[in-house]
Amino acid sequence: MAEADFDAIVVGSGCAGAVAAYELAKAGKSVLVVERGNFAGAKNMTGGRIYSHSLKKVFPDFEQEAPLERKITHERMAFMDPESQMAIDFTSPELAEEAKDSYSVLRAPFDQWLASKAEDAGAEYIYGIAVEELLKDERGKVVGVRAGEDEITAEVTIVAEGVNSLLCERSLGNPRPKPSQMAVGIKQVFELPAAQIEDRFLVPEGEGAAMLFVGDCTHGNVGGGFLYTNKDSISLGLVATISLAADGANETPVYQMLEDFKNHPAVAPIIRGAKLVEHSGHMVPEGGYDMVPRYVFDGALVAGESAGLCMNMGYQVRGMDFAVASGQMAGLAAVKALNAGDTSASGLSSYKTAMEDSFVIKDLETFRRWPHVMEGWSNMFTDYPVMAREIFNALFSVDGEPQKPLARRMMPIVKKRGLLKLAGEVRKAVKSL
Amino acid sequence: MNIVAAFKVVPDDQDIQVAPDRSLDYSKAKNTVSAYDLNAIEAAAQLAAAEPGSKVVAVSAGPASIDDSKLKKNVLARGVDELYLTADDACANLDANATAAVLAELLSKVGAWDVVLCGDGSADNYAQQVDVQLAARLGVPVVNGATRIVAKGDALEVERTLEDVVETVEVPLPAIVSVAPDIAEPRIPGMKDILAAGKKPMNVAGTDASFGAKVEVVSCQAPEQADRKLEIIDASEDGAIERFAAALKAAL
Amino acid sequence: MKALVIAERQDAARELAAGARTMADEVVLVSFGEAPEGVADKIARISVPEGAVLDDAADTVIAVFDAEAPSVVLVEPTRHMKTIAGKLAAHAGASVITDVMSFENGAKSLYFGGVAERVQKPATDVAFYTVSAGAFAGLEASGANVAEDVAWVAPANPVRLLASKPIEKSGVDLFKADAVVAAGRGFAEEADLDLARALAEKLGGGLACSRPLTEGVNWLPTELYVGVSGLMLSPKVYVAAGISGQMQHMVGCNRSGSVFAINKDKNAPVFKQCDYGIVGDVKDVLPALVEAL
Numbered sequence: 001m002a003e004a005d006f007d008a009i010v011v012g013s014g015c016a017g018a019v020a021a022y023e024l025a026k027a028g029k030s031v032l033v034v035e036r037g038n039f040a041g042a043k044n045m046t047g048g049r050i051y052s053h054s055l056k057k058v059f060p061d062f063e064q065e066a067p068l069e070r071k072i073t074h075e076r077m078a079f080m081d082p083e084s085q086m087a088i089d090f091t092s093p094e095l096a097e098e099a100k101d102s103y104s105v106l107r108a109p110f111d112q113w114l115a116s117k118a119e120d121a122g123a124e125y126i127y128g129i130a131v132e133e134l135l136k137d138e139r140g141k142v143v144g145v146r147a148g149e150d151e152i153t154a155e156v157t158i159v160a161e162g163v164n165s166l167l168c169e170r171s172l173g174n175p176r177p178k179p180s181q182m183a184v185g186i187k188q189v190f191e192l193p194a195a196q197i198e199d200r201f202l203v204p205e206g207e208g209a210a211m212l213f214v215g216d217c218t219h220g221n222v223g224g225g226f227l228y229t230n231k232d233s234i235s236l237g238l239v240a241t242i243s244l245a246a247d248g249a250n251e252t253p254v255y256q257m258l259e260d261f262k263n264h265p266a267v268a269p270i271i272r273g274a275k276l277v278e279h280s281g282h283m284v285p286e287g288g289y290d291m292v293p294r295y296v297f298d299g300a301l302v303a304g305e306s307a308g309l310c311m312n313m314g315y316q317v318r319g320m321d322f323a324v325a326s327g328q329m330a331g332l333a334a335v336k337a338l339n340a341g342d343t344s345a346s347g348l349s350s351y352k353t354a355m356e357d358s359f360v361i362k363d364l365e366t367f368r369r370w371p372h373v374m375e376g377w378s379n380m381f382t383d384y385p386v387m388a389r390e391i392f393n394a395l396f397s398v399d400g401e402p403q404k405p406l407a408r409r410m411m412p413i414v415k416k417r418g419l420l421k422l423a424g425e426v427r428k429a430v431k432s433l
Numbered sequence: 434m435n436i437v438a439a440f441k442v443v444p445d446d447q448d449i450q451v452a453p454d455r456s457l458d459y460s461k462a463k464n465t466v467s468a469y470d471l472n473a474i475e476a477a478a479q480l481a482a483a484e485p486g487s488k489v490v491a492v493s494a495g496p497a498s499i500d501d502s503k504l505k506k507n508v509l510a511r512g513v514d515e516l517y518l519t520a521d522d523a524c525a526n527l528d529a530n531a532t533a534a535v536l537a538e539l540l541s542k543v544g545a546w547d548v549v550l551c552g553d554g555s556a557d558n559y560a561q562q563v564d565v566q567l568a569a570r571l572g573v574p575v576v577n578g579a580t581r582i583v584a585k586g587d588a589l590e591v592e593r594t595l596e597d598v599v600e601t602v603e604v605p606l607p608a609i610v611s612v613a614p615d616i617a618e619p620r621i622p623g624m625k626d627i628l629a630a631g632k633k634p635m636n637v638a639g640t641d642a643s644f645g646a647k648v649e650v651v652s653c654q655a656p657e658q659a660d661r662k663l664e665i666i667d668a669s670e671d672g673a674i675e676r677f678a679a680a681l682k683a684a685l
Numbered sequence: 686m687k688a689l690v691i692a693e694r695q696d697a698a699r700e701l702a703a704g705a706r707t708m709a710d711e712v713v714l715v716s717f718g719e720a721p722e723g724v725a726d727k728i729a730r731i732s733v734p735e736g737a738v739l740d741d742a743a744d745t746v747i748a749v750f751d752a753e754a755p756s757v758v759l760v761e762p763t764r765h766m767k768t769i770a771g772k773l774a775a776h777a778g779a780s781v782i783t784d785v786m787s788f789e790n791g792a793k794s795l796y797f798g799g800v801a802e803r804v805q806k807p808a809t810d811v812a813f814y815t816v817s818a819g820a821f822a823g824l825e826a827s828g829a830n831v832a833e834d835v836a837w838v839a840p841a842n843p844v845r846l847l848a849s850k851p852i853e854k855s856g857v858d859l860f861k862a863d864a865v866v867a868a869g870r871g872f873a874e875e876a877d878l879d880l881a882r883a884l885a886e887k888l889g890g891g892l893a894c895s896r897p898l899t900e901g902v903n904w905l906p907t908e909l910y911v912g913v914s915g916l917m918l919s920p921k922v923y924v925a926a927g928i929s930g931q932m933q934h935m936v937g938c939n940r941s942g943s944v945f946a947i948n949k950d951k952n953a954p955v956f957k958q959c960d961y962g963i964v965g966d967v968k969d970v971l972p973a974l975v976e977a978l
């Protein structure tokens with residue numbers, strides 16, 4: 001075979017692709033990154049929080065360089081019914097400890113920074129073009145990419161095109177995710193001056209809060225709401241199972257849920273007076289471990305969400321740290337294979353070993369049953385928030401009538417639901433976490 | 434034939450925000466090639482293709498931020514052979530007279546050229562003046578509104594579509610021709626074009642000259658938005674068409 | 686103070702001369718054919734020789750400019766005249782302030798296709814403006830029209846006029862229509878324009894379009910596009926069908942009585958600038974509307 005145009009081609013410059021390209025370029029390999037957007041992060045979306053541990057491994061000084069919004073030091077979880085909210089509010093110095101810390105980010109600046117790191121290391125970039133197909137030789141080994149009439153070849157191709165990877169489906173034969181393995185996320189960004197954010201969330205200057213909502217935000221359906229504070233804006237959104245997303249299939253379309261969520265008495269004051277500046281929607285894989293497809297092929301590796309690497313806990317989505325870590329492992333495995341002159345599946349297999357030894361596959365495996373529990377646990381999204389409201393009303397509201405003892409106030413609320421059933425549900429959930 | 438295409442780099446107007454005081458906020462707007470200058474670049478590439486042995490040089494003047502690798506590759510991926518930029522903050526927001534002065538200086542670096550193609554007008558000023566001022570400064574003829582250009586030895590035959598007539602004219606070279614967008618649809622560069630672009634010569638420099646403004650900007654503000662009812666319905670809703678039709682009738 | 690007016694069409698000459706009167710005590714009109722009656726103190730008549738383009742009258746106009754030494758120059762914004770204005774300004778070391786809509790504390794024009802309105806003032810001794818039609822509406826021109834023929838000054842490198850063919854106009858006067866239906870790139874095929882035509886007919890109005898439909902595809906003639914560089918309309922009813930609502934287009938219709946929008950994308954910017962919007966495909970909505978009306 002004629003010599004390839006590049007040592008490696010990376011498809012997509014999200015968290016996974018940019019990091020893979022960075023590792024390859026840093027090792028002196030010739031790398032081409034093909035990114036569909038007119039710039040990295042142009043259309044990419046995330047809720048907003050990246051756990052830094054895996055980023056730190058790639059860029060030890062990322063705190064100084066990366067366009068991070070705020071360090072998250074304030075966590076809040078809220079159960080909401082249509083009118084009330086019961087929240088757990090938590091701050092602690094451990095949240096800010098190195099390697100445990102997390103940051104809110106906005107994809108446009110963050111992805112551009114990642115891309116600039118890859119570019120500065122020597123990766124070549126093509127923007128504004130979507131790869132349509134992977135090229136294969138007569139033995140089925142991936143040897144490059146095609147877009148339009150142009151074909152470009154490489155010894156290794158890394159597919160990091162995000163969720164719903166058509167390339168994986170079309171060219172690598174991976175199955176298309178089932179609708180039940182997909183959720184949809186929508187998000188809006190509201191501008192608010194930094195000082196007001198700090199006042200509204202009771203955080204020190206430069207630090208930020210993360211809030212997760214369960215219950216009425218998805219009208220009691222499986223999913224949840226999220227809120228992250230940025231430097232001078234707030235990211236607010238919802239994730240809901242996809243069967244709900246198709247308009248007409250459910251009573252309330254997702255965008256209407258978001259409108260209702262924004263008007264909820266616990267949310268409205270947070271964004272009062274803030275200016276809506278951005279609106280976006282995106283798929284979220286939620287199949288967990290069971291939807292991770294094959295990710296090592298002859299001449300190709302798959303990283304990030306294209307490999308199903310994402311954890312949707314219903315109330316929280318985690319994918320960026322997986323993307324960064326898998327991108328790094330894919331990049332390093334490709335370097336190793338290139339050095340050894342063997343980019344077949346067996347030459348590239350160190351990727352699989354590294355993945356299985358890391359938190360990426362281990363965490364997905366640990367939480368493997370959670371998606372199913374969540375799907376079958378509708379109470380979590382409907383009745384529990386109502387129960388919380390009843391309990392706390394019983395606890396807090398005083399109307400001058402002689403009060404019954406606490407236990408007698410609580411019992412009817414719990415009894416209504418059956419104490420054993422409740423305990424059983426909780427046990428099942430805890431076991432899957 | 435040595436063909437020059439002059440393009441302006443402007444903030445992408447889709448991302449210009451209007452601040453509460455109605456001033457324009459460009460902080461989210463990326464630099465892009467002014468829309469109708471892409472047609473000039475394409476016309477230059479097509480003219481070169483029709484005249485074997487031709488070369489296309491693209492030139493632009495603007496603030497230091499126009500020296501952007503993505504932007505340069507984008508231009509060079511469109512059938513352009515070489516790029517010359519004057520990228521200097523002294524060249525931000527110049528009026529036509531000053532722009533022509535900078536471009537004249539830049540053209541002197543390009544070497545011999547036969548024709549400079551300009552766009553129909555820049556996206557921000559849309560003054561349709563830089564081409565004319567440049568011609569006046571260089572002492573060469575200029576025609577605008579070109580919808581077809583054919584090389585005829587040391588002249589060009591140009592069809593220009595004006596308000597009421599279509600003129601066919603012969604322009605002696607060297608000359609400046611500004612083209613109507615109709616002349617050529619900008620191509621969509623492919624991966625190979627973009628890769629090749631990265632390897633083409635790019636000449637970027639600042640300038641020592643200063644360019645006095647001939648026009649003073651008193652104010653620049655978004656217009657007051659007319660109050661509109663903003664009643665939006667979905668066509669699939671029951672009775673949507675009927676309601677829309679009724680509103681139409683009522684408004685007439 | 687003296688003003689120089691340069692125009693190739695009579696109605697523009699009349700309006701600019703009337704406006705010039707409010708800026709100067711003496712008005713000189715440069716005319717290239719028959720001048721309108723009684724509009725200026727003096728008419729500088731230039732006859733363009735056979736085979737020359739009107740733009741090449743610039744050197745002759747420069748001679749008039751040098752002789753008259755005006756302090757303000759008002760020019761009609763046609764392509765021919767814009768060339769002359771630019772050459773004149775270059776000669777005087779100035780820039781032209783273009784497409785002025787009105788004069789108050791400076792000259793107001795649209796910026797970035799209507800995203801903003803910019804007010805500018807010349808920083809030079811002589812002011813050069815091209816002025817849009819309507820800027821001096823309502824003013825009456827006057828003057829003795831003392832005519833003087835100006836000798837042609839041949840340019841150094843003349844452009845030769847080989848042929849000149851008038852553009853046939855459709856004849857519909859959209860300025861007079863109560864209803865205008867404008868089609869945009871949401872129309873996938875030329876034949877679909879009949880759907881918009883049918884609505885226009887039903888409303889007793891005319892068909893217009895966005896600029897892309899006149900360029901490249903040439904589905905409709907250039908004179909039918911609405912926007913900053915095209916028609917500025919204000920009918921009672923304006924229906925934007927398959928138009929996204931870019932500012933460059935909307936400035937041409939945002940003074941209409943009511944703006945209606947049909948677009949299949951509920952986030953299209955046009956829905957933030959209309960009175961009534963319907964989210965749907967033009968292919969479904971237009972026939973249904975015609976039916977319902």
Ligand SMILES: Cc1cc2nc3c(=O)[nH]c(=O)nc-3n(C[C@H](O)[C@H](O)[C@H](O)COP(=O)(O)OP(=O)(O)OC[C@H]3O[C@@H](n4cnc5c(N)ncnc54)[C@H](O)[C@@H]3O)c2cc1C
Pocket residue numbers: 011012013014015016017034035036037040041043044045046047048049050051129130131132160161162163184185186187237238239282283284303304305306309310317318319320321323
């Ligand atoms: C609503 C929502 C909330 C979330 N919240 C969080 C959170 O708080 N924390 C967290 O860690 N994760 C979160 N995630 C998940 C996280 O955003 C993703 O897991 C992560 O972005 C995946 O990174 P990636 O690099 O694999 O893919 P992406 O970031 O999607 O990048 C893929 C890139 O490939 C490009 N591309 C696609 N197709 C092609 C093609 N054919 N050719 C060329 N380029 C192509 C795209 O333009 C894009 O730049 C959230 C996701 C959603 C939708």
Ligand SMILES: Cc1cc2nc3c(=O)[nH]c(=O)nc-3n(C[C@H](O)[C@H](O)[C@H](O)COP(=O)(O)OP(=O)(O)OC[C@H]3O[C@@H](n4cnc5c(N)ncnc54)[C@H](O)[C@@H]3O)c2cc1C
Pocket residue numbers: 468469554555556557559798868869870871872894895896897910911912913914915916926927928929930931933934937947948949950953965966967968
């Ligand atoms: C200097 C300059 C001057 C300009 N001057 C003008 C001007 O005077 N006038 C002008 O019009 N433009 C002008 N433009 C161009 C302008 O910027 C826009 O590009 C243009 O107005 C867009 O036209 P459009 O809305 O038809 O097309 P698009 O922006 O492509 O929008 C098409 C719309 O149709 C919708 N659509 C698609 N399919 C369907 C369907 N089946 N049913 C319903 N809806 C559908 C889409 O959702 C989209 O919103 C100028 C540009 C520049 C740079």
Ligand SMILES: Nc1ncnc2c1ncn2[C@@H]1O[C@H](COP(=O)(O)O)[C@@H](O)[C@H]1O
Pocket residue numbers: 439440441442469470473492493494495529532536550551552553554555558559560561562563564
């Ligand atoms: N700064 C610039 N650099 C290069 N070309 C320019 C610049 N400004 C204007 N032009 C060219 O001149 C044409 C007319 O511009 P304008 O007079 O601003 O409408 C544009 O279409 C460009 O081709």
